[in-house]
Every structure is written in C-alpha cells, then in structure tokens.
Amino acid sequence: MKPFHLFVLAALVAFGCNGPLVGNPQPAVESIDFAIAIHGGAGTIDRDMDPDLERAYREALEDALRFGYGLLEQDSTSLDVVEQVVRRLEDDELFNAGKGAVFTHEGTNELDAAIMDGATRGCGAVTGVTTVKNPISLARTVMEASPHVFFTGSGAEAFAERMGLERVDPEYFFTQRRWDSLQKILKREEGTVSETGKHGTVGCVALDRSGHLAAATSTGGLTNKRFGRVGDVPVIGAGTYADDATAAISCTGHGEQFIRNTVASRVSAMMEYKGLTLDEAARVVISKVLGPGDGGLIAVGRDGAIALEFNTEGMYRGAADSSGRFEVAIWE
C-alpha cells in the first residue's frame, strides 16, 4: 500500500469511529422545523376492544397531538410542549397517569413523573405523589425551582405545597374502571402486581423550532403495586431522557427491564458513541436489548426524525411534524 493509501486508511479509520460515517446510511430527514410524538402506554391491547373505547382512545391521542403540534407551530419551547401535553393526558382518565392512575395494593394512588430538558440536560422527577393533580408540573418545578432532581413521597408533597402547585383530594384519582381492576387482581391471586402485559404510562417528546429537545413521562405505576415500588418513569435514563446532541426519549413498559437496561439513555448513547441513527438505535434497544413484550418507546431526534418502537401487541401513540405528518395508531 502506498503512503497515500495508508494516510487515507488511517484518516477513515479515525474519522469513521467518531464521525457521521458510522452506521448504515439513511435517507436524510430534511426541512423538519419541529416534531412531536406521544404515547399512552404499551402492552397487550385487545384487538377486539369495544369500538367506542377505541374511538375514545384515538380521539384523545389526536386531541393531545394536535394540541402539542399547535403549540410548537406557535413557537412554544419543547419543554413547555411536553409538559402541557402530558398534563392533558394526565387529566384524561383513559390513561394510567394523573386522574386515571391505577391503584396500589392498599387502594391508594401513587404517581410518578419525570421531565428532561435536552438543552441543559436539566431534569426533574417525583415519585409517590398522592395529592398533586399534575405530577409532571411538579417534576418541572423540582427541575427549575430547586437545586435537586428527584423528590420522593411526603417530601415531594411538602415541596408541592410550598411551591403552590394545584392539589386535589386523593379521592380525585378514584375511577371505577381502575378500582375494578384492582379488585379483580386482589380476588384472583395475591402477589400479582398487574394485569399481564398491560403497561400504562403517558409520555411526550418534542423538537421545537429552536432545535431544542425535551421529554416528559408520567404514570400511576402498576395496579396492585406494593412497598413503594418505583418503576422506570422517575429514573432519569431509564424511562425518560433528552439531550440536544442526540434525541428525546420517553418509554413505557415493564419498568424494571427499562431500569436495568437504562433504555432511554442507551438510545442516546448508541447515537452519540456508535453513530447509529435514531431509528437504528431505537430498533436495536427494543428488539435486541429488551425482550418480547417488555414495552416500547417514542423518540424524536435533533433532525426531527421520529421513532415509535415497541415489542408488545400495541402501543397507544401519535406522531406529527412540520412537514405535514400527522398520525395516531394503537396496533401495528
């Protein structure tokens, strides 16, 4: 090999290992000014679902997606958008977050939420909240009004009180449907923590016109959960992650699997350190790192690319961007 060839070789090896040459070439996503994706949980979603219920889910997803899209169109920051969209999903009792949260073993509702700002990697998370109407807004307040990231239980409640967040009587979180689910499980088998394969969570990720990414996730956890069990939602890097250099990710599924595999930050790390595209990283994590039935994720990349990946029968989800894409789906 001539010296010049060696030089080219060395340069390509060196450059290829850190630069954009790595990964399979993908068609470039062009002229996406802003983008948004949402989810309302993944799992074994019955294809014979009552048509009225299916319509209600689709309408709720469309409504939340259109709302977020509208905010982005009007130049809202991605951080505002993910918070506002998740608030809307928390207020809708169809989803297992906020108003529609499932019940713990003790018949209470304990809520978790996390938010992350891709511009600063600032983040906020709360767990075990029982009287805050919108846990996602409490998570944002932790991020912005405290030097900390993660507040738990009665401490998080005390912080909510001090910061003037909207509180509700715990009774507010009662819904007949979720109560019946708990009773069914309690009757069927002691120790079962959830209906098999049903993972409820809501989440939103967004890219705004300024190129900033944000992610937000909120949940009521598992029906019949005990011992102050916490899943992946408030664990930054597991269920929620955002970095302007890579992507914003929000997950839903078997929380423990998402924690031990650091799913959300792994997608980002595969992009940053292995040079994968968002689509490639999301697919590898969902299909190779996780096991079948574990759950799914939504993500938006710095270029506006959107990933909606899951290895369950379905995932309530929606995606829209400034190029005109607007879609809502439940099954494949």
Next chain:
Amino acid sequence: MKPFHLFVLAALVAFGCNGPLVGNPQPAVESIDFAIAIHGGAGTIDRDMDPDLERAYREALEDALRFGYGLLEQDSTSLDVVEQVVRRLEDDELFNAGKGAVFTHEGTNELDAAIMDGATRGCGAVTGVTTVKNPISLARTVMEASPHVFFTGSGAEAFAERMGLERVDPEYFFTQRRWDSLQKILKREEGTVSETGKHGTVGCVALDRSGHLAAATSTGGLTNKRFGRVGDVPVIGAGTYADDATAAISCTGHGEQFIRNTVASRVSAMMEYKGLTLDEAARVVISKVLGPGDGGLIAVGRDGAIALEFNTEGMYRGAADSSGRFEVAIWE
C-alpha cells in the same frame, strides 16, 4: 487504490468502529484473576486533617479492602463481596452511610442504597430507609426476593420487615459529629443543603474469579436535605451500574450531576459503543462530561483493570487485585 487495498480499508473501517481497534492502545492488563476497588466519598477533603482522623480513615479503608480481597481470594462471588464490603463501611461511623449517615433538615436519617449484578444486569435499590441497619442488604433483597428493582420510604421498610432484615431504632444512626454538622448548617444559612464540596457515599466494585462483575453503593445523602431528596445512589445508571460485558462502576459526588449525565452507565456505554478502555471512559466522563468538583468514581473492568477517577480535592479510596496491587489513598 487497488481492489485489495479497498477491501482492507473497508474491513478496517467496519471492524474499527465496533471492535478493539478503537481508542488509544493501552498496555494489556494480564492475568488478573480478581480485583476490587472501594470508595468512601469524594470532595473537599482538608489536607490538614487531624492526623488521628486521617489514620482512622486509612485504617478503615485498608480493613475493608483487605476483607473484600480475602473474600475474593476464597472464591466468593463479586455480588457477595460488594455487599459484604459495603456492609462493613455502613457499620463504620466514619463514612456517610449506614451508622454514620448524615442528618436531614428534620433531624432524621434517610438512607439510600443500590446494588447491581453484572452477570444478569439484575439490580435492587432503596431510598428513604430509616430503620434498616444495612440498606445495601435490603437493596440486594429487593433484587433477589421481589420482581421489582426500586422500593421507597415506608414501603421499603415494610418490605424489610417482611423479609426479616435486621432493624434498628432510628436512634442507632445518631452520631455527634453528623448532628453537629447539621446544627452548623442550620445556624449558618437556611437552605444550604450540605457543606460545600463534601460528598459522602461508600461504594465497592469487584471482579471475581468467574469473571463476574458487581457494584454496590450506599449513602446517607446530603446533610440538611429536604423534601425526600434523592441523589444518584439509588438511580441505577447514575451512581451504580454493572455489566459483565464492560465494567462495574460506583460513584460519589454531586448526585444531581451524576443523574443528569447518567454517569455510571455512560462509562459502560463509552466502552461498549465507542470502544474506549475503562481508563479512557472513566477519564472522559470525570474530566469532560462532569465539571470540576462534581465528584468521582471507582470502576473495575472485565479484564480486571481498575479506575479511580475524581475531579475533587480528594476521594477516600482503595484498590487491590490478584496481581499484588494493594493501595489506599485520600488525596491525589
């Protein structure tokens, strides 16, 4: 360029991006059968420390290190070793974990711990524990005796009760030195959560003769902490991570910085996806991803390499391996 050259080029580019060619060549660590590292916190450690206190710290580190080394030599699993060594550090009131835990704003002691098994990526974590003598053992029990990963507050206590862990009166965690620290802060300035730059935590990472890695971390958190504040310790991927494919990592420092930068799992990701050595990955994360004064980490790689990195004035630490290395240090 001839076709053969192109072939070599393509092969090297392809291989170089995923394989061992990436990163600066390092002298290979050879014939390390087992290895262990420990830490007892990082921060602004006064170089004019009372000589008796300094001697006590060195002796405690040496004792814990020798104990762990002995267990590894007798074929204990890395998981047993990290748990047992951290128990010993928790029982020593010199360190901010277990017996020596600092006080919250309310004058209570709330303990956090996490453990992770590199062979399975199984993990367990607890936060806000007040009556469990050794939180690290509770974390391991969560990992092994529940389908979950993360238990909080009174729920974690109830689980400890059910599983028969050793309980103590909260009074057990009273130490005059930590109480005085709280009083000093309360007097000085309301709202200050810790003595500047002092980050107390204990941790242990180990590689056993079977090639399995494990990590364990335990802490009392920040003096004067409020609102159920949780740092990086029980956040898997932030303060604690282990994967037999890469390394076992335990961190100590400004917890919020370790959470938002997913420090422990980032070290692993840089090794797995960028091909860095443990030493390179640890250095990049501590010196480039984190800021000066944020803290430090200990790590052991699958080949027995040990990293002890920090960007603070000091870190209580120790390292030993089967090749005869045995060292304890506080400052650089």
